[in-house]
Amino acid sequence: MPPVLHLANDRLSEANVAPVDPRVEALVHDLIGRVADKWTMLILEILEEKGELRFTQLSKLIGTISQKMLTQTLRHMERDGLVTRTVHAVVPPKVEYRLTELGRSLGAAFCGVWIWAEQNLSQVQEARDAFEQSVKG
Amino acid sequence: MPPVLHLANDRLSEANVAPVDPRVEALVHDLIGRVADKWTMLILEILEEKGELRFTQLSKLIGTISQKMLTQTLRHMERDGLVTRTVHAVVPPKVEYRLTELGRSLGAAFCGVWIWAEQNLSQVQEARDAFEQSVKG
DNA sequence: ATTTATAGGCACCAAAAGGAGAGCGTGGAA
């Protein structure tokens, strides 16, 4: 039961195909598109697990992210109210990131996807192998 | 409780920060990165709702997707075992897409994210407005 | 005096994503 898309199009016959509500479409693009990317998901998950972390700690935990992407993603998450950014006026600088309630709730929402990925990894792999076979053969 | 990332790093002290298991990292990149994009999520949702659809019907329901992206996304989904593609040997061509069990289960997993987006849309918007204000002021 | 650590900013560049438009095959309708 998909919650947001059933405003405009109720029935669908061969001749009657209505596009989705453009407002909804904009929301999907903006919100989902911003929130469902790889780095956001990873940061969400790590912060959920570790609580509060500094920039460099996050960077090391993620492992492969560039400083630029980490900064960028954290700024977006801050802007969207998913994390708080606490700057301590010391030297060398100390900045701590922590999830907000909103951020935690999103993390929880993504939990289902993590579980799915974990459980169905092998099935996807099998499907891919089978697909390659059918293409070659 | 994030299921897949806690293999290598148990504790995290100021001095002890371990990167995630590279195998896991590859899985995240590959599976989540492929499956969690905007178009896949939309198609998943629409097919879940409508059952079986033809190429052009899907295109119109999504509204803004280009033919290229639709073809590409559907191929990936087919390859990953999320949809079946049924070609009817008629003219003009008729090709029907439908979710597999695997596809339906992923759709269900994403349901939490849809609900989150629906419920927290205004909160995100408020956070953004507040952020803009604090940047300007 | 020089180096170090921290949290970035900025400029430049390569790669990938994605859109626009043309073409294709073919049987039936006009």
Next chain:
DNA sequence: TTCCACGCTCTCCTTTTGGTGCCTATAAAT
């Protein structure tokens, strides 16, 4: 005969994404 429908593919182009390296400030440690 010409055109259309459908489900693509192919090419060309622009936009976006993401990485690298260099820069900053400052107090403490060497």
